[in-house]
Amino acid sequence: MADLPDKGTAFIDWYLAVVEEAGLTDKRYGVKGMNIWTPYGFLARRHLDAVLVREIEATGSQPVEFPTLIPETEFAKEKEHIKGFDEQVFWVTKGGSSTLDVPLVLRPTSETAIYPVFALWVRSHRDLPLNLYQIVNVFRYETKTTRPFLRVREIHFFEEHTCQVDEAHATERLRSNLGAFRQMAAALALPYVAVRRPDWDKFPGAHSSVAFDIPVGGGRTLQIGSIHHYRDNFAGPYGIRYEAADGSQKLVHQTTFGLSERLLGAVVAVHGDAKGAVFPTSIAPYEVVIVPIPSAEAGDAPLAAARELAERLRRAGRRVRLDDGDERPGAKYYRWELRGAPLRLEVGRREAEGRVATAVDRLGHRDRIPFDALENDVARRLAEFDRSLAARARAAFEEAFVLVARLSELAGSTRVGVLSWCGSEECGHKVEAAVEGALLGTPEEGLPIPVGEPGPCVGCGSTAGVRWALAGRPL
């Protein structure tokens, strides 16, 4: 097997090689941007979904699943939304050989599928808040270059849609989403910054959007999720009203929270290294891989011991893989490092006789684990591994931002620029031209470098209304 491309100088090549060689995806399907979830990638996705479900349900959200197809008549009701998605939708126009009376849209996101039904479900203030989420596939006719997990046409998508009695409660709901995302990101050991998008870059139809961005090296950034305040922008066109306690009819205020398989791409992008992928324990397809080392003098003892360890760990609730194939141990080590398994246990003659396994984590820390202490020691080693992984990601995150006082400093910058901005669209576009990327917006949470009061705007020199903003090159 060939070496991987260099992550620092050829990031995209490195990323594409890792996701394919680690067996996370197969992109040889006959439709561009629609990739196959292979067994290893599917397991990672299942564990990722479990993290999202755990954290969103902790905030009182309930699961639903709406149909995939949306009638054009519903899709077209909110004008900004349809404008934003018009060029991205796949249409279903025929049933068999008959042309459909009303063409159907393959959902690119589900506002227009869900909100006509919210109008039926919400009657009274007693029906609120309504906090529902679904994890489904959505479809977008992506015309840019597609990349597995990062930009695809069939997207594994998490979307929460809520109805609240008023704007203040909607704002409170978004605060709760921020808290849920903090827990999700912690489980994935992903440091991020929450950024309020400028008006020209918010979600189509939203009143305001806050996105979660991560730096992925070289001044590039990746949006890994977002939350949106809709006010009553959709409630009006879709007629989502309720009877208030005083008997008056009011429109609900709505929020959404969107995440996707990009989180899996982000885990690869942030934690991966020269040896391949690195999974945090939370979503690793296998937390522990056990490799028996056969030898003529050891006979069956290493395999028998490895089986014993695998069975005990499985009973302890660990996701464990016994790799008892015919390959040499060295080839197995290489493969499980490439695939990012957090912990490997090696069992040869010495280990079988001494009843002490050799443990090597994905960051290279070696340890000895007595069979007697197996369950506890594996749990301790995995927790230490997760802490080391989070610390490594945090250090890279802190290195990835730089304070910028002049537009000229943005050109070719290999870090995400932190700068003063007056808030005008004109200066925003000057920043975008200078960085050859985007003015990501105003940081709300997670900015790792200490900043005081903003100085004069980098675009116009004005000191009126200045705020901090981030500039980078979104992938």
Ligand SMILES: [Zn+2]
């Ligand atoms: Zn300005």
